[in-house]
Amino acid sequence: MNVQPAQDLPEFGTWLNAAPSTLMEHRGRPVVLAFVNAASAWCAQRLAELALWQARNPGKLQLVIVQVPRFDFERQPQQALKLLRRAGATAPILLDADWQTWRRFKVEAWPTLVLIDAQGRERDRLVGLGGELDRALHGLCDGLSAPLEDDIRGGAEMNAEPRLPLRFPTGLAATADRLYVSDTGHHRVLECTHGGRILRQFGLGTADMVNGSASEATFNRPRGLALGRDVLYVADTGNHALRRINLLSGQVDTLCGTGRPGAPVEGQLSQPWDSPLHYPLGVAVAENQLLVAMAGDNRIWSYDLGNHRLSWRAGAGGIEVRDGSGHLAAFAQPSAVVAVQQVLYVCDALGSAVRSMQLRGDLVQTLLGQGPWEFGNHDGPRSQALLQFPQAIAHSADAPVLWIADAGNGLLRTLRLGGGELSTVQLPRRLHSPAGLAVAAGKVFIAETDGHAVLCYDPNSGELGEVPIEE
Template sequence: MNATLAPELPRALHWLNAPATTLHEQRGRIVALAFVNGASAWCAQRLNDLAVLQARYVGRLHALAIHVPRFDSEREPQQALKRLRRQGNTLPAAHDADWVAWQRFGVDAWPTVLLIDGEGQLRHRIVGADGLAELERAVATLCDGLHSPPEDDLRGFREAHPEPRMPLSFPTGLVATPDRLFVADSGHHRVLECNHQGRVIRQFGMGTADFADGELNHAAFRRPHGLALVRESLYVADTGNHALRRINLATSTVDTLCGNGRAGEPVEGIITVARNVPLNQPQSVVVNNNQVFISMAGDNRIWSYDLGSRELRPRAGSGQLDMRDGSGVMAAFAQPAGLAAVHQTLYVCDAVGSAVRSMQLRADTVQTLVGQGTWVFGSDDGPRETARLQHPQAIALSPDAPVMWIADSGNGSLRTLRLGGGELTTVALPRRLHGPAGVAVAAGAVWIAETDAHDVLRYDIATGALSHVPIDE
């Protein structure tokens, strides 16, 4: 594109984790201005790319995230910051609640990265999150002619008002059994096995972000998310490593079924070498009839991995971010998150679609149960045709009743949907939940990952009591 002088950042921007700055103050450095949304998996990947490049071109490249809300819940600055931190963002971030900067810079899609040279000229506009190579080529060209950065610019960015140190950090996926609770402690890059009173029995993963198989104390995860338990195998959607992992509970070891640590286009077929196959932000897993079903938030499709033949194949979804019913590639999802399965039916929590979908596994036919489109959301209870969700993150089925429990993250609530044509209902809780992103049902209780509060809760189905689970306190 032809170079033009970049407009200045609006004064109305609310800086979330860093002192306010202007583009004029950044003269002499390359600025990557990233317009992102905290609910978007594509934006999370682009922010990760920029963090890698900023470390590679330290002092010469300065990346700034401009968060633009999609959902009503994201208009609140603290909620926006929580969403960014949940995805691992460590860049300075500003909140554009009223889309002022979005309009001033002529942005029309998430994510969009604007590269501004050392003289304040807008040199590149890169839309989407396809690959790191194009972005790095543009950054490298602009950085090539810069002088050596001053020593102050070589110091790493330290966030203002960081998250408090707590036993859990952004917990997400949960699995509950009659006597155990498994927690994906995403921000601490580990998986915990606990009893129902919260005592940690085993920790899987070193607690640092890495990608390593082996014994429980030497294995490593990166922002693990969804969990699924079958006998002595705990399957993990290792979102940050773009991998499907397995924990053998009998031997306390971790191995990789597929995924190479980098986001990429999955390849259909028999997997002979697990780390030769890329995945794209696996979010949740569930096992049905010896198949591990994977919701792939990065490519908006549902995949399956056959535990016998080791075949990976797409089951439904066109790859486009959309909501469309149909079979196989004729269907479309809007960032599928949570999964649940019973008999020959897979249920999908469609996060950006604010929807719950069903998928009949015999023909991979997708039908919408609740949800009216990617820009239609709310908190209304009632019949499925008029009920509304807002950015739900997880679902779970009661083992002894046709009831689905929904972690309605955007509304900060726990919802129920009675299967077989029933209505959507909000559970009466004593308080609003803070960004719930995990839910499981066992032992007469619903276990809730209150993700933004770094907590796990127990809701007693019979009494309605809500209590804190003191994990490793």
Template structure:
């Protein structure tokens, strides 16, 4: 065992008063080194929040954010991204990787367990090992007396997000007269008209996992949406589930997912709640199959609506940008999907890349991007063009153009299919963390996620306007 070094004085605390390890003496500290772009880190922070509630007063989780992308060096942007995933733990920003180096960290996420005497007792690295982490926390906390009620030292966030009609909206589906919005931070899905009037709300608006009628069903941070005839499919990311909204009956059911992150397996889904998924983030339907971008395991999966077969289509599970067929390919946190004919397009967020997958053979090819550490904002031919943490893509229904929500650069960009260049769309201002796109009725509909807003970009005139949803 070694004594944990003190936290660097230069840390910028974003949502809580500054603290030190010395101030936390007498209880267990889970010091988590995380990155706001990482699905694995988001899941680990959620795990720690649950454990902290279980051992209230005996365990304090502290998160240290270390940036990967240039955009994440902005502390407010990092805070927004982690809040988008539901994080409410005390968060410090380590812009220059000082704490990272002081504690000898070399991977996201890393959790150090520090006992009440200030000694490091356990180090958990990566997305796996939750059971061992829970066991170690239980062992350390069982040796502590529960504090009296007036000494729980409960944490309250400072500078919380403003109360607005939307909270971190993500997935969008636009039709000629409707707009469906995954209002992720409010744990609901909205059906609106193009003027923003809410017609129906699906989900109670509290984070839970329940099927049933629209007012009794519940979601947890839903993100991706896909509409096929009278069914709206939902990537219920926080519940690790694929859900379906029957629009004529206003009811919600679950196709697969048990509410907990796990390792998906191939096979027919006989009982929906017996199947584990891992942070499904985006959906698209093609040829009676729902394709899922599974951010938590870096793969693309399909669910057959006829046979109910769940199948891994491409990706090794490793976080990488590698071309190949099926499991020989690798993705770096796929976050967006689009499809036309026999081609699936994948927005690879952490890889800052755009990929294509031929559905005959599941062969993956990189269109734009290099690897998980190469990013930028360069336009031009694909070989030299760069993106930074793109979050969503959408195809024009009447032209070979892909629209891209280039979240890290705060921009809307286009790629002409068939070998065309990457281009940045001229907008009157930068976008704030865009993470959802849909194209319909002569417009690109944009989820400006970090601004809690939905925008409409008129393709013909170039006008960018706010859609006043539920205002």
């Protein structure tokens, strides 16, 4: 076991949601430094595991999140804080904008947990996902006295998010007269009119995984939505599951997933829990199949709605932007998908890319994007155009155009299919991390995630307005 005095945190660091502190101030209590990247699904999963352990063991240790940016926009304190709060993070967050803390602790990968005992000595490190997290954390706390009441209560966050009807909305779906919203932070799915009046709420609003009627069922940070005939499919991200809402009866059930992350199992499933899933973010319907963007394993999967067969369609598993057929291709955290005829278009978040996959043959090609570390804000030919952390795509039924939510740049972009160039839509203002799109009735609906709002853009008039979501 590596036991040595730990370095301390930078004296003049940027704290996002708490008063500045040092490791010296926490002597007498174990500390876990979680080096994460807010844009990473793997890091979000590790933070969720830590939060679950802390809920079961309140006050036993102090968690400090060290946010180390991959993208330029993550160096902005407010945007970094919002991105972590989307994942449910409430622990003190230190923004390591220049990677100083990363280098001081000799960290080499996201996520890395540095475990520091009550005497201020580094006891262990957990790199990546997996590992015996429970055993390591319990070992860190063994032999210590019961936590104080103040430690159990924890400190209140500074500059808390406002209480609004929506909290970090993401996935959207729309028909000619209905708008469906994944109210991710409130763990529910809403059915609204285009004017914003809530008609139905699916889910109690508590983070759990329960099937049943609209008023009995529960979700956990639902994200992507896709409409089928009288059915709404949900990528229930926090539950690592695919869920289905019967829009006629309001009944919610589970198609696939166990409620916990794991390596999906190919084959015909006799029961939904026969295979785990790993951080599904986006979902689309094509030819009686659900196409799933699985961010946790960087692959595209399909679920056959007829025979309940789960199939690994494309992606090798590593974070990479590589073209090829099926398993020879590679994705970098696919976050959204849309099916257009015989093509699936994929929004590759960490690759700052838009990819295409032929539904017959599973050939993957890159439409936009230069690689996992190449990003920016440039319109023009596909070979030169750049995005930054795109989060959603949608298709215009009346035109060969893809709409792209360029979250890192706060922009709405368009790409004309068939060889067209990337263009920026001239909106009245910059968007606050858009992460959901839907096109219906000649309008583009935008989930302005960090603004806790849904917007409506009229391409004909150029008007942009908020959809007032309310009961």
